[in-house]
Amino acid sequence: MSLLVGKTAPSFAGTALVGGNADLLSPDNAFTTISNEEYKGKWVVLFFYPLDFTFVCPTEIQEFGKHYEEFKALNTEVIAASTDSHFSHLAWRSSHPGLKNLPYPMLADFTRTVAKNYEVLKEETGYALRGLYIINPDGELVYSVIHPEAVGRNAKEILRVLQALQSGKLTPCDWEVGQDTLN
Numbered sequence: 001m002s003l004l005v006g007k008t009a010p011s012f013a014g015t016a017l018v019g020g021n022a023d024l025l026s027p028d029n030a031f032t033t034i035s036n037e038e039y040k041g042k043w044v045v046l047f048f049y050p051l052d053f054t055f056v057c058p059t060e061i062q063e064f065g066k067h068y069e070e071f072k073a074l075n076t077e078v079i080a081a082s083t084d085s086h087f088s089h090l091a092w093r094s095s096h097p098g099l100k101n102l103p104y105p106m107l108a109d110f111t112r113t114v115a116k117n118y119e120v121l122k123e124e125t126g127y128a129l130r131g132l133y134i135i136n137p138d139g140e141l142v143y144s145v146i147h148p149e150a151v152g153r154n155a156k157e158i159l160r161v162l163q164a165l166q167s168g169k170l171t172p173c174d175w176e177v178g179q180d181t182l183n
Contacts, residue, residue, distance in 0.1 A: 011035065047079070047081070061080055074166060080107065
């Protein structure tokens with residue numbers, strides 16, 4: 001494994017579905033190219049999920065949407081990514097009530113390049129595992145976690161970890177904002 005916390009995060013770029021309007025065909029919603037370059041100076045939570053039109057994935061995606069403003073308040077952008085196409089993202093969001101108003105981009109990694117670079121591509125299936133990465137404003141990978149397909153992640157826990165990282169202090173297990181640190 002060459003992808004380690006403390007190293008520069010791999011670059012990412014691709015077509016993404018953006019916009020949070022429930023009417024996904026409105027001018028406020030579009031496909032656009034995004035890359036890590038436009039997020040310099042911000043924290044980034046980049047999370048991969050296996051596939052559109054599945055069961056566990058929408059629960060996570062909705063939960064990150066529900067907490068999006070809390071991430072934004074911490075100078076953090078949230079980006080979802082899967083190996084599906086941007087057209088699949090559009091079809092899924094258009095048909096799933098809980099996904100129609102997502103406030104963050106869904107990156108299409110149809111070539112699987114980004115999933116490979118982040119070492120979450122499950123070669124035998126062709127899709128990504130549930131990898132989640134926090135990248136600091138300097139482009140350094142400061143947190144990573146990978147779950148199997150069947151286990152969803154907790155957006156509140158990611159917020160807690162992000163706050164601990166941003167504190168710059170030693171934080172004990174179960175630390176919350178406002179509690180004592182170890183230094």
